[in-house]
Amino acid sequence: MAITRIANIASTIPDDSIQNVKMSNIVQSKNIIINGDQSIAQRATSVSSITGTGYYTLDRFKTSMGTAGTWTQSQSTDVPTGQGFANSLKMDCTTANGSLSSGSSLAIQQGIEGQNLQYLKKGTSSAESLTLSFWVKSNKTGTYIAELFDGDNTRQASQSYTISSANTWEKKTLTYAGDTTGAFGNDNGNSLSLNFWLVAGTNFTSGTLQTSFTSNTNANRAVGQVNLADSTSNEWYITGIQLEAGDTASEFEFLPTDVNEQRCNRYYYTTSDWRGGYYLGSTSDNQQQGSHCVVNLATNDSNGIGVRFPVRMRTTPTITFYPRGSTTSGSVNVGGSPQTAVGGQMSTVGIAFINVTSGSVSSITYMCYAYKVDAEL
Numbered sequence: 001m002a003i004t005r006i007a008n009i010a011s012t013i014p015d016d017s018i019q020n021v022k023m024s025n026i027v028q029s030k031n032i033i034i035n036g037d038q039s040i041a042q043r044a045t046s047v048s049s050i051t052g053t054g055y056y057t058l059d060r061f062k063t064s065m066g067t068a069g070t071w072t073q074s075q076s077t078d079v080p081t082g083q084g085f086a087n088s089l090k091m092d093c094t095t096a097n098g099s100l101s102s103g104s105s106l107a108i109q110q111g112i113e114g115q116n117l118q119y120l121k122k123g124t125s126s127a128e129s130l131t132l133s134f135w136v137k138s139n140k141t142g143t144y145i146a147e148l149f150d151g152d153n154t155r156q157a158s159q160s161y162t163i164s165s166a167n168t169w170e171k172k173t174l175t176y177a178g179d180t181t182g183a184f185g186n187d188n189g190n191s192l193s194l195n196f197w198l199v200a201g202t203n204f205t206s207g208t209l210q211t212s213f214t215s216n217t218n219a220n221r222a223v224g225q226v227n228l229a230d231s232t233s234n235e236w237y238i239t240g241i242q243l244e245a246g247d248t249a250s251e252f253e254f255l256p257t258d259v260n261e262q263r264c265n266r267y268y269y270t271t272s273d274w275r276g277g278y279y280l281g282s283t284s285d286n287q288q289q290g291s292h293c294v295v296n297l298a299t300n301d302s303n304g305i306g307v308r309f310p311v312r313m314r315t316t317p318t319i320t321f322y323p324r325g326s327t328t329s330g331s332v333n334v335g336g337s338p339q340t341a342v343g344g345q346m347s348t349v350g351i352a353f354i355n356v357t358s359g360s361v362s363s364i365t366y367m368c369y370a371y372k373v374d375a376e377l
Helices: 015-020 257-265 284-288
Strands: 046-050 062-066 070-076 088-095 105-113 130-138 142-150 155-163 170-176 190-200 235-245 268-270 292-295 318-323 331-334 337-346 350-356 366-374
Touching: 062 070, 130 142, 130 155, 142 170, 155 170, 190 235, 257 268, 318 337, 331 350, 350 366
Parallel strands: 318 331
Antiparallel strands: 046 070, 062 105, 070 088, 088 235, 105 190, 130 170, 130 235, 142 155, 142 190, 268 366, 292 366, 318 366, 331 337, 331 366, 337 350
């Protein structure tokens, strides 16, 4: 039985109007995946020379890799025709690895908080099935693996899908049976990860593919996975990623842009005008876009005014400052010159003050800065 969560809007509607609300007009949130349409890219639209794990471009999508060649990741405008998508995530192999080590791996993944998954009733006899749907394209045909990994209980289930036609968008739908063992933690930790495997060494392929949830055995996680790193001609695109309760796939849930961005801001936020092509740390102009200035600070006062984040973050984040007119991280512009600064008394909602930790502060008249905060899983 599929469950659809309905936003509670009763508190915003007069009592005498509630009876006239049509259910079809209530905003739904059935997709467990955030930014599944690949539309939010606060960090960058393209990053090259990727050889290790990190968040590089598309919000909420982490690249997990080791000894799997070198890659460029980008936000692409190559999308399936007539499906409503404007962007996809693209992986482009730039240095091949045709002879994988046993521990080689490359996966595109998204982690999900346990408190957002309680309605799945995992670990009970009523556990919900999960259905994953997405659009995918690659020049390299063959078998690929999409995995769900339960980090709370170290359990996993993998399903294979086949890219049948080279350089052709194909829609895939995979269903994972509900897991009656091991409940998700009701907290903000990484309880469930969705992993799209692209490269897997024998440590992950030498067993039998585990298609239903069971205790993790690495050798069973990615059996049959093609080696997308075996040629610099190889590319892989994905968009329209949706994970939902139930055993059937529904149409992709397009959210308003502002709603999608706010969901991403719980995990990462930058003051730069990324929609205008300005990204912190790349050019000095970036810090002019969206920077903050505090004027008329008291002489000898090393603390600037506090910062309020646009949404409550998942956990207390790390914050990185940039001075206006400079690409140097870790600094703010104080009275016309970059000086090292850190956030003071940080929480999930903001920081109480900006503390200048080095340099002269005897003649402060203003402080200008841009910043980014990271609370990713």
